[in-house]
Amino acid sequence: MHSQDFPQLASVEAIKEGFESFGYICSDKIATAVFLAFQLRKPVLVEGPPGVGKTELAKTTSQLLETPLIRLQCYEGLDEAKALYEWKYSKQLLYTQVLKEKLGDLLQGAHNLAESVERLHQFGDIFYSEEFLEPRPLLKAMQQERGAILLIDEVDKSDYEFESLLLEILSDYQISIPEIGTVKARTTPMVFLTSNNTRDLSDALKRRCLHLYIPFPTVELEERIVRSRVPDVDEQLRHQLVEFVHSLRQLDLKKVPAISETIDWARSLLLLHADKLDEELVRSTLNVLLKFEDDIESTDSELRQLIREKAGD
């Protein structure tokens, strides 16, 4: 991707504004990462707790640049046949059938074996050619004419071996296919990798990436996010609910509520026509924020105090 084609990525400020127009409110750091990734043509490894908008970042970038988003969801056992390419076996089979039928015609007039082989060699070797290649996400991203956003989601879920497979793509933007050779990217794609830190990634992989850690946002930033996603919520309620979620994050919970949960909660409060938080309301809607029964039970006793603190503001 060339910089003159994408004025949207000309500076950190431009990126921030561009993202905001698509409803993705981000910190300077996130914008800087995208800027650098574009300028230096390096992949970005995005880490952070679930639900802070790691995947959303890649999606918004693709909207902003109006380029296709190609997504590879990682899981244990993912291998090259599903990530890189596969041969179209059935088509190859048909081809051999056709070839067999035509073989007689083709070799007509050949007097001996050497001559037949000679004639065979005159046909192009199309059996292993790109026509019979079924591109999987990684190869597809390399083939895009106008560049693409490649999202390798939850790379920590994949096997150790798969990481090594990624290295060639991440550093040189090319894929080696034994039967054909090296396929270079037509236009360098922008690559985002996300990780939830379920295991440590290898140093080799980390070294090739820019490292972006997205923490939970500050109160102010989260309020802006809620405002852009759920614009109808009253300002005072918005402040209250964000503050409340923040105080929940201080507690010792199995799974702390993320930004997506805050947004869901704001939406449900809107549906209930609430204009301020009270204990009863929070208790009845707490299951939107907390996803474990244990968490809900343990917060229940502290609810009253948490809300009183917020009301006292």
Next chain:
Amino acid sequence: MPDSLVSFIQVLRTHDLRISPAETLDAMNVATTVGYSDRTLLRDGLSMTLAKTPDEEAIFLQCFDRFFDRQLADFSEEQEPDEPSAADIDETDAADTADSNDSEPGAESESSPLEEAAESEPQLEALMQSELMQALVNNDRNALSMAMNKAGEAAGLQQIQIFTQKGQFTRKILDAMGEEQIRESVIALERADSPALPQLQRYRDILRDQVRDYVESQYLLHAEGKTQQFMEDVLSKTRLSNIEHTYLHRVHDLVRKMAKKLATRHARKRREYRRGQLNMSRTMRAGIPNDGLMFDVHWRRTRKEKPQILAVCDVSGSVAAYAKFLLLFLYSLQDVLPRVRSFAFSSNLGEVSELFEQYPVEKAIELVNWKYGGATDYGTALTDFANLALEDINSNTTVIILGDARNNKGDPKLEIMQSIYQRSRQVIWLNPESRRAWGTGDSEMQRYQSACHFAAECNNLKQLERIIDQLLKSTR
């Protein structure tokens, strides 16, 4: 600027960040792309290439602030009013300038007391002509910090390691800069009871403050990481029983680090071909290009099972001092390796894996000690162990026993040990006593050793690490 970026990376390395040459190049690229004018942008950009985890990022930010603040304070002509630390001195400095400026216009008619005194005293006059004094009198901060840097380099300030060296280095630098002459002149003026004394004293104090501050900041940059390394180095070589209780949390960090290192080094799953089972679908697919002729045969692959570790730890009185650390190690090991079961005993034995999972480390160790501490009886403990776990021991299991094998002359129940030995892949005995003491008194070590694949003396963390490393290598 690239030079200072390189020395910044040096500083990061002393703080335990691993930065490869390739990453240094990346950092250079980032710096040229974003430029040096926007400090936040530069910081964010560099942190993305140099820091790989949130922990490293915290260290990075700390170092960045320290390092680039000094640079600003040293090289910029104008000081921003809210610049921390260095600004304080500069303020007094500025105040001094104002003072001397006040007196200097008057100097047209009557010169300052210091200059007056200098006229009558040749020694003082020579001092006033020296570069150092000129810099101080003219408040030439650049000249002063350059002289300080030079003296610091000559004194080898970058090698500073522990805080007790700070005084020594301050003195060395002051001497190199020629503070001695000022001191002598001060004494001379004191004797003469000269009016110029307070002024010269003030210059001397400014100089001392500046140098002290410079040494302090250099210490923070270069030595803090080293001190920690030094500490860890010492701790890992000390006999476990001698480590003070106050260092327990430090040791915990160290042990965790070690266990994690071992785990990542050995956690890679390995695939193995197991001949005999045909992978039909792959073979057929491979045969398609050859018109269904299956001459390229593919075999089913199986993933080798990961080894299971059963760790048994003696927590009786005789090994109490070690037990704490051995439990600590067990705790960390269970934290980082997936298939570890831990047991503790003195006379009765019980499984403590769950305790370790539920409680934080100190609490868990305390609970284990309270529950299982007492007099040793290896016979009962082994019987209990056999009841609990003998069924689960198979050719993939490694059994680690941590204990001194002092059985108070009881029945050692060697036959149980032998059945464990026969069923398991590996039995390892780690004994905190030195090899010479094995078999003396009530120690059954030599008899137990006959039912172990490997027995070793283990009383400091270095030995422990080496042994576990070996163990994990062979359990593959």
